[in-house]
Amino acid sequence: DTEVTQTPKHLVMGMTNKKSLKCEQHMGHRAMYWYKQKAKKPPELMFVYSYEKLSINESVPSRFSPECPNSSLLNLHLHALQPEDSALYLCASSHPFGEQFFGPGTRLTVL
Amino acid sequence: DAKTTQPNSMESNEEEPVHLPCNHSTISGTDYIHWYRQLPSQGPEYVIHGLTSNVNNRMASLAIAEDRKSSTLILHRATLRDAAVYYCILRDVERLGGSQGNLIFGKGTKLSVKP
Numbered sequence: 001d002t003e004v005t006q007t008p009k010h011l012v013m014g015m016t017n018k019k020s021l022k023c024e025q026h027m028g029h030r031a032m033y034w035y036k037q038k039a040k041k042p043p044e045l046m047f048v049y050s051y052e053k054l055s056i057n058e059s060v061p062s063r064f065s066p067e068c069p070n071s072s073l074l075n076l077h078l079h080a081l082q083p084e085d086s087a088l089y090l091c092a093s094s095h096p097f098g099e100q101f102f103g104p105g106t107r108l109t110v111l
Numbered sequence: 112d113a114k115t116t117q118p119n120s121m122e123s124n125e126e127e128p129v130h131l132p133c134n135h136s137t138i139s140g141t142d143y144i145h146w147y148r149q150l151p152s153q154g155p156e157y158v159i160h161g162l163t164s165n166v167n168n169r170m171a172s173l174a175i176a177e178d179r180k181s182s183t184l185i186l187h188r189a190t191l192r193d194a195a196v197y198y199c200i201l202r203d204v205e206r207l208g209g210s211q212g213n214l215i216f217g218k219g220t221k222l223s224v225k226p
Contacts, residue, residue, distance in 0.1 A: 004154075033213070042198065042216035043155065056213065090154050100147075100214060102154030 002027060004103035006091050012109045015081060021106045023074040023091030032074040033100065034066060035090040043090055049074060050096060081110045115199045120221045123189045131184040131220055133199030138179050142201040145214070146173065146184050150195045155216075158184065158197070194224045 004025045013019050023032065030051050035043040048056035049068040057066075063085075065077040074091055086109045092100040116134040123129040135144065146158040159166055159173045161182075166173040172185040186193055198219040 042196075042218060043149075043214075045213055045215065048213060092154070099157040099160075100155075102156065104152075104154050 002101060004091055004093055004101050006089075006103035006106050008106060009104070010107045010109075012111065013078065013081065014111050015083070017081075018077070018079045020078065021076040021089055021091075021108075023076075023093075023103055024072055025093040025101070026072055027093060027101065028071075029093035029095055029101070030071060031094045031096045031098075032068060033092040033094075034074070034076055035092065035102075037088040037090055037105070039087075047076075078108075081108075083110050086110045115201060115217050117197070117199055117217065117220045119218065120223065122223045122225060123186075123193075125191060125224055125226050126188050129186040129189045129193070129222065131186075131197050131199075131222065132181065133183070134181045135199070135201055136180045138201060139203065142203050144173065144175060144179075144182050145200045145202050146171070146197060147200065147214070147216075148195040148197045149219075150192075155198065160202075189222075189224045191224050191226065194222055196221050
């Protein structure tokens with residue numbers, strides 16, 4: 001299984017909502033990542049988890065809260081988002097510092 | 112931060128070779144050169160990477176200049192499925208614990224393939 005799955009595929013939320021994005025992999029990777037990609041722009045790294053511990057937070061606002069409950073799962077909790085947070089959110093996983101495998105992303109729209 | 116420069120877009124004909132250039136004049140000795148591509152409506156996917164020597168795999172070849180200040184990704188026979196944005200990324204193995212050891216995507220080259 002060389003797949004990274006992400007749910008949901010699409011999400012529409014209001015600025016007062018709380019929602020979560022989910023990412024799962026069963027490749028035994030111990031590094032997992034969240035990226036944000038705006039339309040026609042390259043992906044931007046948000047968070048890196050290494051062995052279930054947060055190792056990098058690229059100055060992401062606190063309305064984005066990552067969580068890694070186990071080595072296969074990565075969540076991104078969303079609260080009080082702004083319309084400018086609308087984007088494609090990509091999850092990836094890898095062996096530490098190895099080739100990264102990306103999921104198809106969650107298309108988020110904040111109204 | 113080491114940076115890369117790529118053309119914004121390129122066109123190719125189907126079944127012809129494609130050479131995608133990347134300039135990285137400030138590359139350091141510990142930077143690996145990585146290529147990823149992103150097909151429409153998909154997440155990026157790994158293509159190839161190298162340090163000093165040319166590399167081949169089932170997807171592509173990577174030619175690295177002797178001074179390492181530039182590299183070229185070679186698709187030997189382009190297919191319609193190769194239409195994507197191709198990203199050339201430097202990854203510093205001595206800074207793997209920090210941001211520079213991770214993937215920092217530039218603007219990439221949008222490759223169009225004509226039938």
